[in-house]
Amino acid sequence: MKAETEEVLSCLVDGEAVDPDALAAALAQPGGVAMLVDLVRVQRAVADDPARPSAAFYESIRPALAPARRARLFGIRMPAAAAAALALACGLGGV
Numbered sequence: 001m002k003a004e005t006e007e008v009l010s011c012l013v014d015g016e017a018v019d020p021d022a023l024a025a026a027l028a029q030p031g032g033v034a035m036l037v038d039l040v041r042v043q044r045a046v047a048d049d050p051a052r053p054s055a056a057f058y059e060s061i062r063p064a065l066a067p068a069r070r071a072r073l074f075g076i077r078m079p080a081a082a083a084a085a086l087a088l089a090c091g092l093g094g095v
Helices: 003-013 018-026 032-047 055-065 078-093
Strands: none
Touching: 003 018, 003 032, 018 032
């Protein structure tokens, strides 16, 4: 079976827009209809699976998904500290 056939049928089952001519060609391929039925079976099996992560799982992973905190230098955010250091260096260089 052609990779294009699998791609078109997979997109159709996933609810994506599919070119009607490409769909007709995919279904006309040997095994095209069987592939479509298999994809629908897999989709149904996954949709019917009630397994979901627990609330404790979501709480435990939240810190890893949170945005990183910015580093601080003497209580000042690093970009501000860098700007202050640059201004100081420029000021001292002109003296």
